[in-house]
Each structure stands twice: as C-alpha cells, then as structure tokens.
Amino acid sequence: MILTVTLNPAVDKTCQIARLLPGEVNRLEKTFSVAGGKGINVTKILRQFHLPAAAMGFLGGYTGRMIEDAVMELGAECHFTRIQGETRTNVNLLGADGYVTELLEPGPEISKEELANFKKEFEYCLEQSSLVVLSGSVPKGVPADIYGELAARCRAEGRRVILDTSGELLREGVKEKPYMIKPNKRELEFLAGCRLPDQEAVEEEAKRLAEQGVCKVVVSMGSRGILYVDREQTIFEPAKDVKVLNTVGCGDSVVASMAMSEQAGEEPSMALKKAAALSAANAVTRESGKIPMDVYLELL
C-alpha cells in the first residue's frame, strides 16, 4: 500500500463570475468544489490506476467531512486525525475578464494532543505501507521539522519515502535524507540558497543533495521537463508538448507517477517517461489530478 500524508488539506472551490466588484453584491455564475491538498491529489491519481492507497492528515468540521467522503469515494483507506478546528476552503474566483482572484483561509491550528494523535496513527499506517508520500504545507501548530521526523521513522522501518514540500519544511526534511525528493526549480533554489541560472547549476545542486544522502532527486522544471539525479546517473526528460488548460497538480502527478514506478520496480529512465506523460496529461484538463487516460497513453 502507498500511504499519502496531507497535513494541510483544503476544499478547493472554483467560482465563475462575470466581473468582481469590491464592495458590491457579486453573483457567481457557476461553482464547483473538489477535495484538494497535494497528498490528496496524489491519492486521487493512484486510485485512477487502481493502486491500493491510504490517506492521512488533519481534518475538521464540515469541510473535513467533505474531504473524507471524497477520499472514501476514491476507494482509498481513510486514516485522518479529527481536529477541533475547521479544514480550509480556498476560493478561486475566475472572472470572465481573465482575472483570477484567490481567497485563502488561514486554516486551523493544531493542538499538541491532535499532533500526538496523528503521530500515533502514522505509526499504525507505516506498518502496512511500503511507500510513504509526504506532501505540501502544514497548518499552524505543526513544527517545521515534522517531515524530517516522519522521514526518519520511515527510514528506521525500512520504508521508502517521497517528500514534496517547500521552504523550511523542505530544508528540515532533507536533513533526514528522505529516499526521494521532488522539488521544483524554485524549491531547489531555496535549498541552494541562491538562484540557479541554468541547467548546469540545477544539476550541480541536485548532485549535491544526492551526495548528501537523498537517494533520488527529481527536479520538476515546469514546461521544460524533469531532471533525475542519483549517485550514479543524471537523466533529463523533456516535457510533452500539449495544449495546456491548468497546470495545478502537475507536480503531484510527477510524485504519483514516481511512486507507482517505485512500486513496480521500474528503471529511472522509464519512470521519467511515465512522469512526463502523466503530468502533461494532468495539464490538459481543468480539474487537477484528474487524468484523461487516453491522452496519457497516447503521450506515453
């Protein structure tokens, strides 16, 4: 089983509006809500390929229930920790004039007890999982070294772990040498502490991380492609040329694809080809994490 951890999930609500007028009554034309959060996106993709998956993290209030229902409907095991606070709803207002206005909630605060409950549940789930995916940001009350701590537990139990996060969470997480990380270029620059102006600089930094003990460094570079570095080899897979509608969740698609390739024991070169095809297929639909299989197979 693949275990995904989403500590800071959200309901993503997209609304169409003719034009947003501050201070006025604004009527929305159309709305649709989906369960969001990076790890949940990964679960969604894994289930489309019929892989056994379990999801965990913090959920609270009515929005929390909505996410739990959505994950159950995917046919994934739910091991979320209930919290007093309410899970966020992030609102995206799509104006007919092309402007996108985002309204992001601050999100809940996690108590010490809730954090302890999560860690207990993590131990239980870890036992039944061969691969763990740690994705995204964390809510208030969760320390910056949480991913480092979880990655260390994975290593101690001989479980592979993929870390996909940013900023301090990534820096602290990398200290515990996760099996695989999937930074984008910006996140890699944060780790480097400087701008990485060209491909050579990106490769150098990825190699430095591999030397430090991260087994597999997968750098996603948006419409350019994906770079893979381990101690023995460096591979670059160019991105697929597709008609892009929405690139949100492309990073999650790379993570899900790499996780599936790990489970299948595939070579890195094949894994990268699949990841490039899957992430491009994600970009041609509006809903993130919803893969049009025909497009994916054709690209592959």
Ligand SMILES: Nc1ncnc2c1ncn2[C@@H]1O[C@H](COP(=O)(O)OP(=O)(O)OP(=O)(O)O)[C@@H](O)[C@H]1O
């Ligand atoms: N415009 C595009 N055309 C084709 N493929 C794309 C495009 N944008 C992204 N991809 C594919 O998706 C992969 C991941 O995208 P990106 O590097 O933007 O991830 P990210 O910044 O982590 O995204 P997010 O965190 O929002 O999911 C890229 O390496 C590439 O293979």
Ligand SMILES: [Mg+2]
């Ligand atoms: Mg990302």
